[in-house]
Amino acid sequence: MEYFAQQLINGVTLGSIYGLIAIGYTMVYGIVGMINFAHGDIFMVGAFLALIVYLALAALGVAFAPLALLIVLVVAMALTALYGWTVERIAYRPLRGSFRLAPLISAIGMAIFLQNYVQVAQGARVKPLPPVVRGYFWQSEGGGGFVVNISNVQVIIVLTTIVSMIAFWLIVTRTSFGRAQRACEQDSKMAALLGVDVDRTISLTFVMGAALASVAGLMYLLYYGVADFYIGFVAGIKAFTAAVLGGIGSLPGAMLGGLLIGLIETLWSAYFSVEYKDVAAFSILVIVLIFLPSGLLGRPEVEKV
Amino acid sequence: MTVRPLDAPELPPEVLLRVEHLTMRFGGLVAVDDVSFDVRRDEITALIGPNGAGKTTVFNCITGFYKPTVGRLTLRRAEDESWLLERLRDHEISRAAGVARTFQNIRLFGGMTLLENLLVAQHGPLMRASGFTLLGVLGFASYGRAERAAIDKATAWLERIGLIDRADDAAADLPYGDQRRLEIARAMCTDPVLLCLDEPAAGLNPRESAELNTLLRSIRNEGVAVLLIEHDMSVVMEISDHVVVLDYGKKISDGSPAAVREDPKVIAAYLGVEDEEVAKVEQEIERIAEESGA
Known part of the structure; x- marks a missing residue:
């Protein structure tokens, strides 16, 4: 029982990170109808930027961890958002109105570009982050022999995710930008005729997705303590699986899917085999695509007649 | 790129939108052929014509859906603010020039x-x-x-x-x-100065249609010009101040509802006869009118 509880806690932590990335996939799919395969690598870039900013702050002598983390979060979000904006501007916008596969190919190219760029610029070796947050938030009494731990890092990850999600949710549902975004999702031409600048709305969507991905990048860095140029690939594909599982285009679905994928992966590693955890996660993708093509919370597409 | 209004007003004050030599070709098909007309402030202008006459294409050019092959669309929003609609991007047509539209098939x-x-x-x-x-x-x-x-x-x-x-x-x-x-x-x-409606009365029952007429009149009385495409002649004749008739992409008549109704070319277009036969049809209509009068 204690073992299961521990796995649940680990799964929720991992799932939060996947959920934050999945939002970026689902939001972009909703508004432009394409899968932004470079999004996983935007997450990786976010993790690296967080690492660099942290090390720079350490060199400047900002030793107080909460302050340092807050600065890292804000700066990394801003810089990663800039990457997201640039990718959209140079790789996708010129292809808008082109055939459907064009932006997809462009996205894959962008993903390869970002990976190689970081590999060359930062080196191929794994970069460690000195442990910033230590200690445990809560530990069980340990009467049964197994101690359940909730580390401070896990609490930070889950809390940050919740706060980001709420902020994000408020933007989408309460602000004029959110309304414009949803309007573009449903009928972008009509939105344009009502005075909504569709290109700018799409740009901002990429910016928001990238900002959330950089939050995920920082959380990943805190959790695992390392980053390399390749983390974006697997994490990105898993987040994509999460978005499909939850129903691509649905924002609550992305978060739910992220949590489920995190839990499935963790529980599989705990009870079956660590080696096959990715197989388990991607089997889910296949099963969902066969039996529930519109996902858990996605709306099935109704053919208009 | 930001767009700026034209420097000098080029239209007489009562004209809101001037369509000049508007031509739209799709490959070999000429959907709209050298059409010119004015939409005046404080008026409801109706664009009518048989199916396929090019009415919706004219609308699509005015509202930025299509870029016209040839032609100029000048809109004078305020005394010192005029815009060339064909140069604006789609969201600027609404924001800068103040043109709003609805569609034949509802797009809410x-x-x-x-x-x-x-x-x-x-x-x-x-x-x-x-x-x-x-x-x-x-x-x-x-x-x-x-x-x-x-x-x-x-x-x-x-x-x-x-x-x-x-x-x-x-x-x-x-x-x-x-x-x-x-x-x-x-x-x-969207706070428009020109409201373009593509068949607003289509599919409405008589009561709803009457409500619509009241609404459109009140909009016009508030100083927003209305340009509408309509098939329902009773609506057109009842509410419009100015009627432009298209047939096969060309303008065949332009004037007050009463004048347009009497125009033999319009009658011929709606009855579906060739240009050469117009005179014949006219005579026939006169004969019928005389007979029924007698």
Whole structure:
């Protein structure tokens, strides 16, 4: 029982990170109808930027961890958002109105570009982050022999995710930008005729997705303590699986899917085999695509007649 | 690239939109062929013609859906502010020039509420007031004021079209006639100077159609010019001040409803005869009129 509880806690932590990335996939799919395969690598870039900013702050002598983390979060979000904006501007916008596969190919190219760029610029070796947050938030009494731990890092990850999600949710549902975004999702031409600048709305969507991905990048860095140029690939594909599982285009679905994928992966590693955890996660993708093509919370597409 | 209005006003003050030599070709097909007409302020202008005459194509050119092959569309929004519509991007046509439109097939945002549909139409001013979302998120008072003003305006329109009770329902759940009225209200929320309606009365029952006429007249009386495509001749004759008739992409008549109704070319177009036969048809109509009179 204690073992299961521990796995649940680990799964929720991992799932939060996947959920934050999945939002970026689902939001972009909703508004432009394409899968932004470079999004996983935007997450990786976010993790690296967080690492660099942290090390720079350490060199400047900002030793107080909460302050340092807050600065890292804000700066990394801003810089990663800039990457997201640039990718959209140079790789996708010129292809808008082109055939459907064009932006997809462009996205894959962008993903390869970002990976190689970081590999060359930062080196191929794994970069460690000195442990910033230590200690445990809560530990069980340990009467049964197994101690359940909730580390401070896990609490930070889950809390940050919740706060980001709420902020994000408020933007989408309460602000004029959110309304414009949803309007573009449903009928972008009509939105344009009502005075909504569709290109700018799409740009901002990429910016928001990238900002959330950089939050995920920082959380990943805190959790695992390392980053390399390749983390974006697997994490990105898993987040994509999460978005499909939850129903691509649905924002609550992305978060739910992220949590489920995190839990499935963790529980599989705990009870079956660590080696096959990715197989388990991607089997889910296949099963969902066969039996529930519109996902858990996605709306099935109704053919208009 | 930001667009700027033309420097000198080129239109007489009573003319809001001047369409000059508008031509639209799709490959070898000439959908609109050298059409020129004026839309005057404080008037309801109707664009009529048989199916396939090019009415919707003219609309699509005016509202930025198509870039015209040839032609100039000058809109004089204010005394010292004129725009060339064919040079504007689609969202600028609404924001800068003040042209709003509706479609033959309703294009509401079905998944959003009635209120949200009307708020999207006020996105431009709200976006500016919110400092592009950032200030809005941070809760600046100016944004709160702008948002409240937008909601007030939307509410006023919902009351005017009698849908205030359903403000928070999804637009897709409305009956057809209500959706048509909501679409007009949404277009009006962009603060247009020219409202373009593509067959607003299509599919309405007589009572709804009469309500629509009242609504359109009140919009015109508030100083917004209306340009509409309509098939229902009773609507056209009843509410329009000025009628432009197209046939096979060419303008065949232009004038007051009474004058257009008498125009033999228009009669011929609607009866479907060749140009050479117009005189013959005219004689026949006269003969029939005399006979029935006698």
